[in-house]
Amino acid sequence: MALTLFSRRPAPVEPLAPERWPDIGETWKPEGVTVVQRYYNQASAVVLVYTADDGKAGIYYAVACLGCHFASAQDGRRTYNTRYSLADAAKVANEHATTCRALPRDLPARPDDDTAREQLHTWVCGARRRKEDVQLWLSDLDLIRLTLQRTNDWIVGVLQQLAVDQPEVLRIERDQYSDYVSYYARRLPED
Numbered sequence: 031m032a033l034t035l036f037s038r039r040p041a042p043v044e045p046l047a048p049e050r051w052p053d054i055g056e057t058w059k060p061e062g063v064t065v066v067q068r069y070y071n072q073a074s075a076v077v078l079v080y081t082a083d084d085g086k087a088g089i090y091y092a093v094a095c096l097g098c099h100f101a102s103a104q105d106g107r108r109t110y111n112t113r114y115s116l117a118d119a120a121k122v123a124n125e126h127a128t129t130c131r132a133l134p135r136d137l138p139a140r141p142d143d144d145t146a147r148e149q150l151h152t153w154v155c156g157a158r159r160r161k162e163d164v165q166l167w168l169s170d171l172d173l174i175r176l177t178l179q180r181t182n183d184w185i186v187g188v189l190q191q192l193a194v195d196q197p198e199v200l201r202i203e204r205d206q207y208s209d210y211v212s213y214y215a216r217r218l219p220e221d
């Protein structure tokens with residue numbers, strides 16, 4: 031009798047229906063940034079280390095948690111060289127990952143062109159001051175690059191068009207010896 035017991039085939043196991051679980055960003059490649067490292071927080075949400083730099087002015091990194099809303103692109107305690115090297119960013123990401131317990135949330139959807147353009151226009155207008163023109167750096171956008179999801183070329187194209195359409199808001203300076211271009215949010219009118 032024991033023999034039949036042993037020769038009995040196991041009943042096929044029905045595969046469990048997968049529970050809906052947000053895509054945690056393990057393979058996410060948002061446009062305009064290069065993701066170089068991923069850490070996992072205490073609830074398996076991904077903490078990204080990424081860069082948006084093309085290398086012309088060095089390469090610096092930012093950190094963003096896809097669980098909570100933690101995002102960091104520079105060390106406010108430093109006076110010089112505040113932007114993160116890869117080692118700095120890795121340390122910040124790792125420290126955050128070991129303490130954060132936020133569950134993964136949905137990845138930000140890629141905005142349409144009008145929305146992304148509007149986001150840039152708002153950024154330029156928000157930078158304007160009464161006293162003087164304010165130089166704008168693409169790196170100032172580091173923290174919103176995961177929601178903006180556009181290449182540097184696309185961003186530069188929008189800024190150049192804005193300088194043509196609204197020269198009272200944005201001006202461009204071209205270096206006469208190199209192809210270096212600077213952007214300035216024009217000072218606000220007196221009243």
Ligand SMILES: [Zn+2]
Pocket residue numbers: 071095096097098099100126130131132
């Ligand atoms: Zn977090």
